[in-house]
Amino acid sequence: MSRQLQARVPRGMRDILPERMIRRRYVIDQVSRIFEEFGFEPLQTPSFELAETLLGKYGPDAEKLIYQAQHAGGKEELALRYDLSVPLARLIAMHRGQLHFPFKRYQIAPVWRAERPQRGRYREFYQCDCDIVGTTSLLADAEIIQLIHALLSRLGFKDFTIHLNSRKVLNGIGRYSGVPADQLGSLYRSIDKLDKIGMERVQEELRESQIPSEVISRLAGLLQIEGDVRSVLGRLSKELAQDSEGRQGIADLEEVLCYLKALGVPDKQLDIQFTMVRGLDYYDGIIYETSIEKPKMPSITGGGRYDQLIGLFMKDSLPAVGTSFGIERIIDAMEELNMLPDSVRGTVVRALVTLFGPDQAAISLQAAHQLRQAGIHTELYFKQSSLKSQFKYANRKGIPCVVVIGPDEAEQGKATLRNFMTSQQVQLPLSEMPSQIRRWIGN
RNA sequence: GUGGGCGUAGCUCAGUUCGGUAGAGCACCGGGUUGUGGCCCCGGUGGCCGCGGGUUCAAGUCCCGUCGCCCACCCCA
Secondary structure, rough: OOOOHHHHHOOOOOOOHHHHHHHHHHHHHHHHHHHHHOHHHHHOOOOOEEEEHOOOOHHHHOOOOEEEEEEOOOOOOOOOOOOHHHHHHHHHHHHHHHOOOOEEEEEEEEOOOOOOOOOOOOEEEEEEEEEOOOOOHHHHHHHHHHHHHHHHHHHOOOOOEEEEEEEEHHHHHHHHOOOOHHHHHHHHHHOHHHHHHHHHHHHHHHHHHHOOOOHHHHHHHHHHOOOOOHHHHHHHHHHHHHHHHHHHHHHHHHHHHHHHOOOOOOOOHEEEEOOOOOOOOOOOEEEEEEEEEEOOOOOEEEEEEEHHHHHHHHOOOEEEEEEEEEHHHHHHHHOOOOOOOOOOOOOOOEEEEEEOOOOHHHHHHHHHHHHHOOOOOOOEEEEEEEHHHHHHHHHOOOOOEEEOOOHHHHHOOOEEEEEOOOOOOOEHHHHHHHHHHHHHHOO
């Protein structure tokens, strides 16, 4: 005998077993339903893109994480998609003639990033994106943010905060501080950490990045602005009064806040966090991400406006705005917080039909068939074994109803139905099984 | 890319101090109860002790190497 292979999957990737798959599907169903309620259309793009489509869009840090692929006989340089936005931009450019604008689409699909895995971070994971292409109206930005709020609320999240910022404001802050363009990256990275490491350490980092001390003290004043969303914007606009782009960014945020108020999104779940940056290069307007209090994990949504990205694939760009939901993190959080309804069980099977012996096989088969015809997910026990072990099997697997057809029932053309949730038991004709089971399990 | 922790049964882990026949709980199979699950009792199956090398009469245990997983940072969903 040759030695067996180690059964393994690539790092950062995982199998999803039925129990988890069922919970996952529940969440994904909810999410798609809400996307469609808001008028987003489904769509699909390939897992692979041409490497040239993806490269140069995300920024150097992200670009290192793109999986590139080759095939011995192939001439095309391929890459696995890193997100769903850049493929969307490519699709818009290719199919703009067949689409109606503003075009709203959602996509729930895996993406791949060669990161070092850890809690809430995988190398293959699903993103749920919704985007609106073809309008600069801030109503679209507001609608996306409203959708984030509606979706998370509908799933049962309560303690979450949507952090808002604008790339325009960030650019304004950059100019305000007088940091040279080539140091803006490290400036953003440092101020982004304000929440985590505090003012002192941020100033320390800025000094280490060779940023002049007068600039640091100007920034310090700016970064200390705190309070509710509106007063933050008021004070920030005074500081950035000389910068037209910065003023524009603030005006954008004010307008969106106004819409969100009208839409009933509570202020207390919104936060103007003008130190929030977001890594991807292509954002150029309002940006946002969502954090939850517990369990502790990185942001569960992230998105923003990217009016120039599509322009990389066609002559005149089309403005676009959208967000991504981290479905993996959302599912992890919901599992940890026990947020899934009881109706989401560990198995799709609703009824187990027992098997007694060769004489009853035909009638057991017939009963299973009848239940399936009636739309009840039914499993037939295949092995002739003690009733006890068949019951045990149903119990362990979480099947709520057992249909017993032994010699007694077979003779009378009846079945004994047992409800495992309540331990009720009734004997009735085969034709009445489906309605009885439906009464027991609901639906 | 940086730092830390851990690899022993299908799963969670003890055993490593001080080298001496491979353990527990859960799961699985059978029985107690030959037509009734969960609880209980009894029995059983199951191990390349991550992998390779070294030291030794003897290595899960000591030494070297290597691979893998987890956690944190960076960054992100």
